[in-house]
Structures are given as structure tokens and as C-alpha cells.
Amino acid sequence: MWSGQPPARPVGRGAKVRAAVHAATLAELVDKGYASMTVENVAQRAGVHKTTVYRRWKDRESLLTDALAEHMATDIPVPDTGSIETDLRALARSIVQALTSPAGQAILAAMFTGAAHLPQIAAARRQVFDDRLARAEPVLRRAIERGQLPADIDPAEVLKTLAAPIYLRLLITAEPVDETTADQAVRVTLAAVRAGALRPGRHDEPVGE
């Protein structure tokens, strides 16, 4: 009943439940993989009732996509060291670390194996990648302001060039991925930027020399 005052509401209760359920979803993925993950197990692990989970997430697919968006939005710290080399190296190494951690491996396995057939997973992959691009762009903007990179670069292309060899190894060649992979990706990316190969709107020009 409306008494003129809003009812007292436990502040942050919803946020706490969300965080606990996200953490439990990741832990279940790491321990058992997506194929064996159930809403019941996630609820039990999070210490909440199953109906609490179902009030916020309609099924385990939603649990998965929501937890991975949450996880991947925060797993890559954005460096600001004053140098584009060390910034890109830190960024590439963070990407490698995130993707090779137990949580990262469990998420990749879910996205590309266990849950690869779900239509919402394709959207989640794209979304996660776009979010990372958006968060990493300041690294490039600051380097341009410091005069360490030419101003006419396409930031999204630069960051995709950095990430591409890491994903190729993880998803196709199944080679080990480590700091060496990250550093090599930085060398390639910087060489491409400095040669003007990652300028915006170069798409119609000939390859040339």
C-alpha cells in the first residue's frame, strides 16, 4: 500500500544476487562445461533459490550469455603507460591471459563448442568483441595525442589486427598462446600502423607497394 514513502528496499540486493549468480555460472562452466550446466546447480552454488534465478534469467542460455558478457566486459584492464608499445603489449598480454585462464577457456569452449549452436551466442561473441574494442580505443587516442601514432588510423582495425593472431591460434591452429604470441601481435600491428596499412577508408585503394 502506498503510504507516501517508498518502502525500504535492501540496497544492492539485486546486484549481489546477480554477481553471485554470474560467479556461480562461470564456476559451473569451468568445472563441468556448458553441456552439464543446469540452473539448479548454478542456484545452489550461488546460495540462492532456483526461483530467484528464474525470476531474473529465463533459462541457462540467458545465464550463459549474461555471465560471459559481464565477465568479458571487465577482464581486460586498459593500460596507460605513456608508451604505445608498452600499452599495446600490456593489452595483448591481457587478452592472452584472459583467454587462457580457466574462466576464459571455459567461456571459449562454451562459445565455440558446447553452446556454439545457440543463435544468441553469435550475437554475444560480436557484442563482447565490440565492447572490448570500445574500451581499448583510448589507448590509441592517447598515443595519437602524444605523437606516437599517426592520426589517420582506424582504431577498430588496429585492435582487430592485434587480436586476430591470438584468436587464430586458439580457434584454428590450436597452438600454444602466451606472451610470445602477444608480443609478436604487437610487432605486426605497429609495423602495419607505421606503414599506413591501417588507415581509415583504405578499403578501395590498390594494395600497391
Place this chain on the structure above:
Amino acid sequence: MWSGQPPARPVGRGAKVRAAVHAATLAELVDKGYASMTVENVAQRAGVHKTTVYRRWKDRESLLTDALAEHMATDIPVPDTGSIETDLRALARSIVQALTSPAGQAILAAMFTGAAHLPQIAAARRQVFDDRLARAEPVLRRAIERGQLPADIDPAEVLKTLAAPIYLRLLITAEPVDETTADQAVRVTLAAVRAGALRPGRHDEPVGE
């Protein structure tokens, strides 16, 4: 019964059956996807009896991995134009074409969605990629002989740098992949090669300038 002479054997009969079954497997993948593919349908489409298929392939998983290895071993022509720019551009465009054709799309969907959970698929991905690398290496060797590329390059790294942005778009960002993507990959790869970023054994050196 052994009569001292080997029995007359229809030359190439086995090869013809294999080719017909491979083609039928790809056609079934394109039309229906891996989830709906059956040995029975493949046999019918190939115009052979089901038991003929089962004599050579133990299940539909073997049909799939065999057909895709066969297909991908021959789908990328290896160019020899006299110029490393035009060779790499032709190679990158062929990769794009192969991966975006109906057969290529059906195979990618099977490898990364429908059949992604099969252990032999991970091995197939790696194998297919290694085969392509091995076949494309002469392009780089010839460019070195012509003095168009430095001799101290790691050919596998060069070709992975070429392919990586194409796969990133197909598997992660779901952006359109076309000749523009291919040409951009060539620019990045050549810039990296010329800057010495794809030398063998650079793996322990600092990123540097």
C-alpha cells in the same frame, strides 16, 4: 579363390566412389547442415548403396572430416604471378572466396557449430590449416628467390598473419568478408614482413621500436 593371377579390378572404381561420396557429403551439408546429415542421405545422393559407404567410412563423423579435408586441400589455388603483392592478394582473395562460398560456409558452420563438439573436428581444423600453409609456402620461397622478400622470414607466421583477420571476421566479429578484407590483410602482412616483424625466432626479443 587364389588362381595365381590377381582378380581383374575396375581401375579407379574406389576413387570414383570416394569422389561421389565426398561431393554428396558437401552437398548435404550445404542443403541441410550437419545436424540433419545422415549416411543414408549421402549414399542416396552419391548414387551408391549405404553399405558401400559404411565399408569405407565408419560413421557420419568420418564422412564429414574426410570430405572437408579433401575439399579444403584443393580449394585454394596457389598463385605464381611473379610478384609477391599480386600472389598474396590472389591467395588472400582465394581464402575469402573459399570460406564464403556455399560449401565453405557449410563447412565452417559444421566445424564451428553443428559438429564443433566432436573431438576429431579440432584435429581436422588444425590439419586443414597446416595443409594450406604447406601448399602456400612456395609463394614465399619464390618471392625470396626473386629478392621481393627478405630471406629471414618465418613462412608459417607470414601466412597466419594473412589468414588471421579473415578468420577473426568470420568467427568473432561476424563482419562481411570480401576482397577488401583480403587486400587489407595483404597490406598488413607485407608491412609486417618488411619491418622484420615476421622473422623466425624473434620470439624472445623485446618488442622494441
